[in-house]
Structure formats: structure tokens, C-alpha cells
Amino acid sequence: MILIMAWRNIWRNRRRSFITLSSIAFAVIFSTLMMSVQRGSLDQLIDNSVKFYTGHLQVQNPEFIDEKSINNSFSYGSDLLPNLEGIKGVQAVSPRIESFALASYENVSKATMVLGVEPEKEDGIMVLTKKLVKGKMITSDSKGVVIAAGLADYLKINVNDTLVLISQGYHGANAAGLFVIEGILKFPNPMQNKQMICMPLQQAQWFYDLKNKLTSVAILLKDYKDMPAVEEAASKFIDPKTERLVTWQEMTPELIQTANMKFASARVMILILYAVIGFGMFGTFLMMTAERKREFGIMLAIGMKRRLLQTVVFSEIVMLSALGVLAGLAVSGVLLTYFHFNPIGLASSQKTIAEAYGMEFAIRFSLDQSIFIFQALAVFILATALSFYPLNKIRKNDPVVAIREGQ
Amino acid sequence: MSVIKAENITKTYKETAVPVHALNGINLEVQEGEFTAIVGPSGCGKTTLLNILGGLDHPSTGTVEVAGTNITDMKDSKLIDFRLQTIGFVFQAYNLIPVLTNKENVEFIMLLQKRSKAERDKRAMELLEQMGIADKANQRPSELSGGQQQRVAVARALASKPKFILADEPTANLDSVSTANLLDMMARMNQEQNATFVFSTHDQRVIDKAKRIVTLEDGKIVSDETRN
Numbered sequence: 001m002i003l004i005m006a007w008r009n010i011w012r013n014r015r016r017s018f019i020t021l022s023s024i025a026f027a028v029i030f031s032t033l034m035m036s037v038q039r040g041s042l043d044q045l046i047d048n049s050v051k052f053y054t055g056h057l058q059v060q061n062p063e064f065i066d067e068k069s070i071n072n073s074f075s076y077g078s079d080l081l082p083n084l085e086g087i088k089g090v091q092a093v094s095p096r097i098e099s100f101a102l103a104s105y106e107n108v109s110k111a112t113m114v115l116g117v118e119p120e121k122e123d124g125i126m127v128l129t130k131k132l133v134k135g136k137m138i139t140s141d142s143k144g145v146v147i148a149a150g151l152a153d154y155l156k157i158n159v160n161d162t163l164v165l166i167s168q169g170y171h172g173a174n175a176a177g178l179f180v181i182e183g184i185l186k187f188p189n190p191m192q193n194k195q196m197i198c199m200p201l202q203q204a205q206w207f208y209d210l211k212n213k214l215t216s217v218a219i220l221l222k223d224y225k226d227m228p229a230v231e232e233a234a235s236k237f238i239d240p241k242t243e244r245l246v247t248w249q250e251m252t253p254e255l256i257q258t259a260n261m262k263f264a265s266a267r268v269m270i271l272i273l274y275a276v277i278g279f280g281m282f283g284t285f286l287m288m289t290a291e292r293k294r295e296f297g298i299m300l301a302i303g304m305k306r307r308l309l310q311t312v313v314f315s316e317i318v319m320l321s322a323l324g325v326l327a328g329l330a331v332s333g334v335l336l337t338y339f340h341f342n343p344i345g346l347a348s349s350q351k352t353i354a355e356a357y358g359m360e361f362a363i364r365f366s367l368d369q370s371i372f373i374f375q376a377l378a379v380f381i382l383a384t385a386l387s388f389y390p391l392n393k394i395r396k397n398d399p400v401v402a403i404r405e406g407q
Numbered sequence: 408m409s410v411i412k413a414e415n416i417t418k419t420y421k422e423t424a425v426p427v428h429a430l431n432g433i434n435l436e437v438q439e440g441e442f443t444a445i446v447g448p449s450g451c452g453k454t455t456l457l458n459i460l461g462g463l464d465h466p467s468t469g470t471v472e473v474a475g476t477n478i479t480d481m482k483d484s485k486l487i488d489f490r491l492q493t494i495g496f497v498f499q500a501y502n503l504i505p506v507l508t509n510k511e512n513v514e515f516i517m518l519l520q521k522r523s524k525a526e527r528d529k530r531a532m533e534l535l536e537q538m539g540i541a542d543k544a545n546q547r548p549s550e551l552s553g554g555q556q557q558r559v560a561v562a563r564a565l566a567s568k569p570k571f572i573l574a575d576e577p578t579a580n581l582d583s584v585s586t587a588n589l590l591d592m593m594a595r596m597n598q599e600q601n602a603t604f605v606f607s608t609h610d611q612r613v614i615d616k617a618k619r620i621v622t623l624e625d626g627k628i629v630s631d632e633t634r635n
Contacts, residue, residue: 001507001511001514001515001518005504005506005507008506008507009506012505012506294502295502295504298498298502299504300487301461301463301490301496302490302491302496302516302519302563303487303488303490303491303492303516303519303520303567304487304491304519305484305487305488305519306483306484306487308519399463400458400463400464403498403502404454
């Protein structure tokens with residue numbers, strides 16, 4: 001009967017309860033949408049960022065992250081790549097040599113970034129093939145190179161022209177060579193587009209005198225949340241004396257800062273939202289307490305224990321909040337599921353460009369369960385905190401005064 | 408056997424600039440089975456006395472014994488339980504729980520006493536029948552007239568099997584027909600079940616039905632008349 005009383009009490013003032021319910025539901029819908037977009041955009045940011053270049057994880061020489069020199073490369077065994085590819089959750093593995101060289105064509109020179117890759121494997125991360133705008137893509141056996149469109153423009157070089165590269169090889173060895181331009185790539189990242197030269201890994205090892213050596217192995221995961229498990233599995237295949245695993249967070253600290261700022265602003269918005277909703281709920285509880293002061297006094301007079309009366313009122317508040325949360329979760333669940341599978345895209349022209357770069361520019365919605373759980377908990381905690389007011393009023397209710405004032 | 412014994416009760420309200428002496432040395436003993444009316448003009452202290460006898464308020468001085476238990480300095484939580492087990496209340500404005508049906512209102516007090524569902528059902532229906540409103544058992548109080556609501560309130564007060572019932576101006580909001588009906592019901596309960604009633608009233612119709620009339624003036628008992 002106590003729960004029946006609590007339930008019926010909710011509907012004593014239907015209009016007020018409906019408004020309170022709606023405000024709670026709206027808060028849940030709005031905050032879950034907001035958090036879902038934030039989480040989705042974070043996932044997108046990470047995906048796009050790691051697909052730009054770094055991958056989620058890299059195997060490197062322990063010194064390489066601080067000093068990106070080919071002297072900080074590492075020797076690798078033939079089983080390293082298959083072992084890493086066999087880890088559950090790994091989508092792609094790409095061995096690399098990253099260094100710099102002075103590129104010259106006719107009377108123009110420019111400092112460039114040289115990336116030695118196995119093109120077929122690198123297509124699993126940077127998707128170089130999709131960036132090709134002219135010529136043909138190199139293969140592992142090619143002798144030529146592909147260069148970024150911006151760099152090609154600067155050097156005024158074209159497909160089938162020969163590029164001169166001069167650099168310093170492993171431990172001071174001379175590095176110089178002539179490379180035919182086989183294709184031109186357009187990178188979405190302006191820096192990459194002005195500097196990047198990609199060549200087959202074997203060519204790079206020859207050029208820099210890095211026989212059987214790499215500067216990194218980039219690993220792309222199917223889902224970045226699997227990183228701890230993949231990290232643990234991958235650590236079994238590397239020699240900690242000469243190699244270490246570096247995470248995308250270590251490689252791109254600015255990405256973490258951006259993500260933190262995005263989350264901080266979302267949290268502030270949600271806090272403001274809950275403050276507004278909290279005042280609305282408090283208004284309801286305040287009016288309910290004032291209206292029922294005499295009733296509370298009567299109940300205490302006829303022998304209802306204060307704790308039991310508090311339980312009834314607390315049950316009302318929990319039921320009302322739970323109804324609001326459930327209604328909100330139901331609506332937001334439908335909305336988020338729809339938008340998760342049908343992301344809000346950009347205009348078709350922008351979409352084409354994005355796809356050409358192997359990037360996703362749609363607004364992505366996350367369906368992470370923690371978003372829903374957090375909202376339910378947040379409203380429950382808010383309601384519990386606000387229930388302090390009516391519960392305290394019941395604790396202090398003097399039946400004589402309450403009955404007299406209600407006469 | 409006395410169910411109420413009040414000795415030298417005083418009550419002074421000090422909240423105002425000038426202290427108000429609501430009760431000045433009340434001595435009152437009520438025996439089991441009495442049908443007592445406490446009468447007097449407005450402001451004479453009737454409600455204050457009833458509140459003290461019912462354990463809702465504490466006297467400034469003096470002692471109150473109810474059913475042999477001194478409740479003068481009893482703590483709030485114990486008093487609530489004591490009221491539940493010992494005293495039935497009927498209020499001027501009925502004060503039924505609006506979200507419960509009439510039967511549930513009568514049952515509610517027994518639920519607080521932790522009685523079984525079967526016992527609650529049986530007694531609630533018996534009392535509603537005795538009050539002549541069994542057909543309204545599943546309706547809400549708001550669907551009843553004032554007189555019918557007050558009968559539900561009396562049934563609720565009796566449901567807990569109290570030692571006595573305190574009724575503060577129970578007919579103040581009722582028309583003459585409802586008042587007569589309610590008084591007849593209560594008089595019958597008094598005669599048939601030996602239920603003890605203590606009223607505060609200035610309604611002459613209630614006074615006429617009472618077996619004992621205690622008159623208050625300025626917080627003092629000025630007369631105490633028993634009729635046969």
C-alpha cells in the first residue's frame with residue numbers, strides 16, 4: 001500500500017507531474033544526444049587522426065619518439081609482422097622507414113619527408129591508393145616513388161620525371177639517388193601534402209643503408225577501445241631492449257588536449273542543463289511539500305512513523321524521476337540508434353572529397369552503454385539530493401502546527 | 408478504569424511578545440466508556456487540551472497519563488507509536504488520505520499496526536458497514552459528502568482499536584442532517600462497543616448528546632457535569 005500511495009501521489013497533480021516528467025526526459029534526451037555526439041566525434045577524431053598517419057600503436061626503437069633519426073631504427077625478425085597481424089583486434093600492420101631528404105628537380109630544391117612503406121600493407125592505414133590523383137601507385141617491387149601534390153607543384157615535377165634525393169644514411173653513410181615519379185598523391189593534411197614522398201620499403205632501406213631495419217611498425221586497430229588488450233598481446237612479440245610500443249596518445253598529445261577540451265565544454269553544458277532541470281525539480285518538490293504539510297502532520301498524528309512517511313515521499317520522487325529517465329532513454333535510444341546507423345552527412349560534394357581522402361566527415365553518434373548509464377545515474381543522484389528538502393521538512397514537521405496552519 | 412488522567416496541566420506559548428497562557432492548571436480524568444464533550448468559547452483552550460491529551464503536544468507543566476502510561480515527557484518517536492496503538496483521532500476537516508479509497512483509508516491505520524491483510528480487510532468492511540457506507544468502500548474520499556467522509560474518519564479512528572477517540576470539532580463542517588447521523592453512529596459505538604469518545608465542540612447538538620460536559624474558560628475548567 002505504501003508503494004501504491006507513492007504511485008498515486010504522483011498523479012494527484014497530473015499537469016505538474018507531466019511537466020516535471022517532461023523536463024527530466026528532455027534533460028536525458030538532450031544530454032545523451034550531446035554526450036553521444038561528443039563520444040562519436042572523439043571516436044571520429046581518433047579514427048581520422050590515426051588513419052592520417054600514426055595508427056593506434058607503433059613499434060619503435062625506444063629513442064625514436066624523442067629523436068626521429070634513422071640511427072634510432074631497429075632490426076626486425078621475419079616473424080614480427082605476421083605475429084602482430086595475428087593479434088585479435090588488429091586491422092592492419094605496416095612496416096615503415098621515416099626520414100628526411102633534400103629533394104631537387106632542375107633548379108628547385110626542398111626539404112621533404114620520406115616514407116618507406118610496403119604499399120599494399122600501408123593501404124590498410126593511410127590508404128595511399130585512394131589519394132592517388134595522377135600516374136600509378138607504386139608496388140613493393142617498384143623502383144620509383146610517389147610524391148605529394150603540393151610538393152610536385154612546388155618542384156614543378158610531373159609523372160615520369162626523375163627526382164634527386166640527397167640525405168644522410170644510417171650512421172653517417174651517404175644517401176643519394178635518382179627516383180622516377182610514378183604517381184602523385186593528394187594528402188588532406190597540408191603539411192603532408194607539401195612534404196611527403198613515399199617509396200617502397202626496400203628502396204628506402206637501400207637509400208638509407210638500413211638493411212633489415214625499420215624506424216616503426218604502425219598498427220591500426222578495428223576499435224581503439226581494444227588497445228589495452230592489443231598492447232598486452234603485442235608486447236610479447238617485441239624485445240624491450242631494442243623496441244617499445246608507443247600509443248597514439250604519446251605520438252599525438254595535441255589530439256588528447258583537443259579531446260579533453262571538447263569533453264570539458266560538453267560537461268559544462270550538461271552541468272548547466274542539469275542545474276536548470278534541478279531547479280525545476282526542486283520547484284516541484286517545494287510546492288508538493290508546502291501543499292501537503294497538513295497532510296504530513298495528520299499522518300504523523302494518527303501514528304505513521306516519520307521514516308515511513310519519508311519512504312513514501314522518497315519513493316514518489318524516485319518513481320517520478322525513474323519515469324522521466326525511462327521516457328528520456330526510450331526516446332534518445334531510438335534517436336541515437338537511428339543516427340548511429342544513419343550518420344548526419346555533409347553535402348555530397350564534400351562527402352566525395354572526404355571519401356577520396358579515406359576520411360569520414362559525417363557526424364557520428366556513439367551508442368556506448370556508459371552514456372545511458374551515466375544519465376540514469378546522474379538524474380537519480382540529482383533527485384536523491386533534491387529529496388533532502390521534503391524529507392527534512394517531514395523530519396521537522398510538528399503535527400500541531402501543521403494541522404493548525406491548514407485549518 | 409481511567410483512560411486519561413491529567414494533573415495540573417498548564418500550557419504557555421512564548422512565541423509571541425506577551426506569553427499566552429492557554430491552559431491554567433487543568434485536572435481531568437476520563438473513564439473508559441465515557442462520551443465526553445469539552446466545550447467553551449473559541450480560544451478557551453479546547454484544542455490545546457485535546458492536543459496534549461492526544462500526545463500531539465507537551466504541557467508546560469503537569470503530567471498526562473494515558474491508559475496508565477505517563478506520556479508527559481515521552482520522546483517523539485515513541486509518542487507516534489503510542490498514538491498509533493492507543494488513540495484514535497477525528498479531525499474537523501476529515502483529513503482522509505485523498506489517494507486511497509475509503510476502505511484503504513480505514514485499512515491504512517491497521518497497516519501501520521502491521522496487522523494481517525485478512526484482518527484488515529475484515530475489520531475495514533465491518534466498520535464501514537457499521538457506519539452505513541460499505542457501498543462507498545472502493546470510492547475515493549473526494550467522491551463522498553462531508554458527512555460521509557467524517558464517518559470514514561470515525562471508522563479509521565476505530566480501526567486501530569484505540570483506548571479512546573479524540574475528536575476535535577468533528578461536526579464543525581457538517582450540515583444538520585450529517586451531524587445528527589454522525590452523532591447517532593458515535594453514540595451507538597459508545598453504547599454497543601463501550602468506545603470512549605472525547606470531543607471538543609461548541610456545537611449544541613453534540614453537547615446535547617454528551618454524557619459528560621467539561622466546560623473551559625480562559626484555560627480553566629469552570630464546570631464538569633455528568634448526565635445520566
